[in-house]
Amino acid sequence: MTPAELSEALRAALTAAVDDGTFALDAAAIPAVVHVERPRQREHGDWATNIAMQLGKKAGTNPRAFAEELARRLSGVPGIGAVDVAGPGFLNITLDTAAAGGLARAIVEAGSAYGRSQALTGQNINLEFVSANPTGPIHIGGVRWAAVGDSLARVLGAAGAEVTREYYFNDHGAQIDRFARSLLARARGEEAPEDGYGGQYISDIADQVLARRRETGEPDPLTLPDDEAQEIFRAVGVDLMFGEIKAKLHDFRVEFDVYFHEDHLHESGAVDRAVSRLRELGHVFEADGATWLRTTAFGDDKDRVVIKSDGEAAYISGDLAYYLDKRERGFDRVIIMLGADHHGYIGRMMAMCAAFGDTPGVNLEILIGQMVNLVKDGEPVRMSKRAGTIVTIDDLVDAVGVDAARYSLARSAANSSLDIDLDLLTTATNENPVFYVQYAHARTVNVARNAADSGVHRADGFDPSLLDHPSETVLLGSLAELPRVIAQAAELREPHRVARYLEELASAYHKWYDQRRVTPFGDEAVSDVHRTRLWLNDATRQVLANGLDLLGVSAPERM
Incomplete structure (x- = not known):
């Protein structure tokens, strides 16, 4: 049973209780997806939900009593072994062994689609990132946005959104x-x-x-x-x-759908159209010979000059025109990724968004990234041989390769400063996170290869009840988490959650590998135990590959 199937079982139980009058709730109050998560303590079951605490009072009943009724209805659902009520109304759910193990087959059969969802279906997102001025090589901060931005685009797409990657080509000024x-x-x-x-x-x-x-x-x-x-x-x-x-x-495996030229805004009359729109909305005024936007009405610290007294367009005029252009192209959400030196930019941009009648934080989001420092031999890498004053994309890729560069830049929250140890990223050790995850994938491929040589084939049998070892329970639980991790990474705009998840999954797999054999030992005959474990091995391979792909990192078959 997958988390999605368990969520649907919970929703069906809720719907039935509403339909027969047990719960005095409007059917619209039942969420489309009932959230389930892994308990922190294994003895609390396989999955937990606080849905009773969310809906109990709305139904005019005690949340614990609400949870006990849900537990009663869930107890007969095939695949659910036990349902316990804890505290004020938490539901702790334990799957039977076969239902838990069935996830391995479900993942293999889903293939690259496993983990994807329709959570953001209907959202048309314009994601602008990198946008380095064409006056020099991409510096290390821009490289970070390349890795994070492209990974975020992949994560948003995996959650069902339509995403357009856009590069703002600053060829004016x-x-x-x-x-x-x-x-x-x-x-x-x-x-x-x-x-x-x-x-x-x-x-x-x-x-x-x-x-x-x-x-x-x-x-x-x-x-x-x-x-x-x-x-x-x-x-x-x-x-x-x-x-x-x-x-x-x-x-660097980063492609853009749109390269938007700043010159176009000025040559096409887009600036004049944006100012006219804001004037119609009553937010533009004239003073001191200049044209101003009254951004203080929307939380900015001061009003902004749009057209200077000499008739030249001020810098913000391009922002007005560009944002309106994106909205007119049909994007309901605009996400802009900027460097640390743009933090003071947020207030005026959100005020601009509100002036157009949009909702800051919804129609417009601004993500600020922090500095990146490269360290080698314990000392900071100061400058590029080619650029002279900055560390560039070539410096990083030449030192560690594309995979390690992308992974290391995407595995930490972008709003925190990041030190990258070049020496660590070139080592083949467990301390090197990208090696650790990629090695896990290569190991799954090797296990499958050895299994085939030993006559172990998935098609010959699958008995999920045989996946009853504690290491298998932990590994299955980790595999089940990918859909939730992707959905959360998309919602929070934090692709680094995928990288951290992959490291936890790799750890669970390596521990399972040390304790369970897929190939027969000695004269042992091939059995369903081996075949079923091969399904679990291959499910892990698929999840690792899916996760690495979201980060734009390769999944090697040999290392």
């Missing part, structure tokens, strides 16, 4: 001008401007701009007036830099 001036200076053999960009990559791109012009037979930009030369280095240099960013993200 002063930083692009500084980038172009830096390229032009390097092409001329000069030092970059004081406010410009340094690093070897600037020289590399400047050389590529000149080479591209030679290939196309176009005039050498160094022979042109400064403004024309700078425009060429801006257009071609940004294109080259962004192409490199895309390639690095692709190699």
